[in-house]
Amino acid sequence: MWNWVELFYLRDLEKREADFLLTWQQKPWLIVECKLKPGGSLTALHYFAHRLAVEHRFLVVQQAGVDHVDKATAVRTLSADRFLTALM
Numbered sequence: 001m002w003n004w005v006e007l008f009y010l011r012d013l014e015k016r017e018a019d020f021l022l023t024w025q026q027k028p029w030l031i032v033e034c035k036l037k038p039g040g041s042l043t044a045l046h047y048f049a050h051r052l053a054v055e056h057r058f059l060v061v062q063q064a065g066v067d068h069v070d071k072a073t074a075v076r077t078l079s080a081d082r083f084l085t086a087l088m
Helices: 043-051 080-087
Strands: 005-011 017-024 027-035 056-061 067-070 075-079
Touching (some): 043 056, 043 075, 075 080
Parallel strands (some): 027 056
Antiparallel strands (some): 005 017
């Protein structure tokens, strides 16, 4: 069996959106929202993550040195340099 990752952009009819959804073997695996800085609404990210049962949820920000988890939504806010380094 082949193992593969696919990349998607999410948007629904209510105009909620998430920047990236990665699937592994056609199952939702990781969801990412990108922002310039921490804060702001995570409603759409949380909505899609819950609806699609995505375990790994990230808010990736440009600001360096950021790394914390929102306990209410299980969204990990991470600086872009750390997030991209972890993908390698």
